[in-house]
Amino acid sequence: MFKRSDENLIAKALQGDQHAWQQLVSRHQSSLYYFGLRLLGSKEDANDLLQDVLMVLCRNLGQYRGDSSFKSWLFGIANYRAMDMLRRRKYSDGDEALAEVADETPALAEQLVNQQQQRQVQLQLRSLPPEQRLVLELKFYQQFTFDEIASQLAVSSNTVKSRFYAALDKMRLQLEVDHVEQSANF
Amino acid sequence: MSNNQQIFEDWLAGKISTGECAELLQHDATWLARMHNASALRADAARPEFDAVPQVDTSSIFANQWQRSKPQRSWWPQISLALSCAAMLISLSPAQLQLKDGSLTLSWHNSQQEIDSAVNKALVSYQQEQQQWLAQQLDFQQQNTSSQLILLKDYLQDELQRDQRSDMLQLVEYLNQQRQADWQYWQENYQPMQAGYRPTDSYYLSPTNTGAVKP
Numbered sequence: 273m274f275k276r277s278d279e280n281l282i283a284k285a286l287q288g289d290q291h292a293w294q295q296l297v298s299r300h301q302s303s304l305y306y307f308g309l310r311l312l313g314s315k316e317d318a319n320d321l322l323q324d325v326l327m328v329l330c331r332n333l334g335q336y337r338g339d340s341s342f343k344s345w346l347f348g349i350a351n352y353r354a355m356d357m358l359r360r361r362k363y364s365d366g367d368e369a370l371a372e373v374a375d376e377t378p379a380l381a382e383q384l385v386n387q388q389q390q391r392q393v394q395l396q397l398r399s400l401p402p403e404q405r406l407v408l409e410l411k412f413y414q415q416f417t418f419d420e421i422a423s424q425l426a427v428s429s430n431t432v433k434s435r436f437y438a439a440l441d442k443m444r445l446q447l448e449v450d451h452v453e454q455s456a457n458f
Numbered sequence: 459m460s461n462n463q464q465i466f467e468d469w470l471a472g473k474i475s476t477g478e479c480a481e482l483l484q485h486d487a488t489w490l491a492r493m494h495n496a497s498a499l500r501a502d503a504a505r506p507e508f509d510a511v512p513q514v515d516t517s518s519i520f521a522n523q524w525q526r527s528k529p530q531r532s533w534w535p536q537i538s539l540a541l542s543c544a545a546m547l548i549s550l551s552p553a554q555l556q557l558k559d560g561s562l563t564l565s566w567h568n569s570q571q572e573i574d575s576a577v578n579k580a581l582v583s584y585q586q587e588q589q590q591w592l593a594q595q596l597d598f599q600q601q602n603t604s605s606q607l608i609l610l611k612d613y614l615q616d617e618l619q620r621d622q623r624s625d626m627l628q629l630v631e632y633l634n635q636q637r638q639a640d641w642q643y644w645q646e647n648y649q650p651m652q653a654g655y656r657p658t659d660s661y662y663l664s665p666t667n668t669g670a671v672k673p
Contacts, residue, residue, distance in 0.1 A: 288525040290517060302511045309509065319512050330519045393502045411470075412499040440492040443499075 278342035286334055297326060300343065303414065304350055311354050311409055313398060321357060325350045340423060347414060348424040351406060358402045396443045404439035407432055462489040469493065 276292075278299070284292035304325055308318030328349050336345055397405055410421045418436070422429040462482075466489055469479035476497065483489045548555070556563045 285520070286524060290520060290525065293516070293520045293524070297514070297516055301514065302507070305511045306507050306509070315509070315512075319514075322512065323514050326514055326516050327519055330516060330523050333524070389498065390502055390505060393498055397499075408499060412496070412503045415503075437492065440495045441488075443495045 279338060282333060282336055282342065293330075300346055301326070303343075304346070307347070307350060307409060307414065308354060310394070310397065310413065311402075311405060312357060317357065317361070321350070321354055324353050324357075328353065340420065343414075344416060344420045344424060347410065347416070351410070351424055355402060355406065400439050400442055404435045404442070407435045408439050411436060462486050465489070466493060466496075470496065 276295070278296065281292045281296040281299075285296060301322060305318050305322045308321035309315065312318055312321060325346070329346060332349075336342065339345075397408065400408070406425075407421060410416045410424070411418075416424070418429050418432050422432045425432065465474070465479060465482045468474050469476065474482075476493075479493055480490065483493055554563075554565045556565065
């Protein structure tokens with residue numbers, strides 16, 4: 273069967289089609305939830321973010337003009353709400369949240385071949401400032417272009433690249449530090 | 459934009475492979491490390507997620523925001539209008555609805571006979587109109603002809619009178635000429651002979667001499 277486009281579903285939903293709205297939500301809610309989980313670090317916060325974004329989306333669905341892709345427009349909302357939550361809740365980048373995520377799924381985690389590497393990447397991501405972490409999230413996990421990220425964050429493309437390379441450099445430093453620490457332990 | 463940045467961004471965009479990028483950036487530790495970090499992030503992003511996504515019930519929000527109760531639409535005005543139109547159509551059209559022997563029959567009762575009678579009626583009417591018009595034309599023509607005949611008669615009478623008058627004048631003139639000729643002839647031939655024995659009181663004496671009036 274042909275998959276209906278987001279624009280088509282939005283048009284139907286704006287006419288009151290509940291089924292189209294549910295389809296639209298189910299198409300994007302998992303990526304929104306994992307986005308929140310990686311960025312905010314806890315399931316509660318990710319759930320709050322998901323609910324918050326979906327409510328805002330529902331209220332402002334009629335404002336989507338189709339200038340960019342729907343996903344890009346949706347993540348523009350999600351970015352703003354996530355950064356707002358990070359600022360308001362004074363989110364701490366401790367390891368507790370990550371430990372919570374990993375510990376609650378031990379059976380699945382054991383199935384991952386590179387669990388240690390994944391954990392290391394997640395830890396390094398959490399050590400970054402929120403703006404830089406957001407750019408890496410949008411670039412690698414949501415696969416947006418630099419121009420799309422710039423449009424979502426309302427900054428220039430050069431600013432996005434600057435944050436992106438700074439984040440990569442910090443991760444490199446962090447890797448080196450981890451490497452030194454691991455060597456020292458041995 | 460440096461050459462290494464271009465190489466790195468080409469790799470990010472998938473234009474060159476990881477091996478090619480690593481080979482091109484092998485002399486620049488900074489860019490090579492960025493590439494390794496980006497590779498690690500890319501691999502992490504490619505891993506499947508196993509956390510269950512919570513279900514968020516947005517149906518009530520959506521219903522409040524976008525679903526409007528449909529206005530209660532009454533069908534009575536439409537039904538009333540449709541029945542009125544049907545009644546008008548039945549009354550104006552030649553259709554006949556007959557219930558006969560338990561069967562409902564819809565028929566159009568303008569049969570061939572009625573059509574013929576209507577055509578005949580129209581033809582008779584047309585014929586009468588034509589006859590009336592012809593009679594009017596004939597009457598007008600007769601009036602026109604009679605008036606022209608009267609004019610012709612008057613003209614002929616005038617011409618006849620004019621000719622008669624002219625003939626009489628010519629006759630009188632002719633007679634006068636004859637008399638004048640006779641007179642001259644008499645004077646020339648008989649007057650000298652009669653001059654010798656004419657009585658004095660003769661009528662035929664010279665009028666200038668006697669003063670007698672000619673008869």
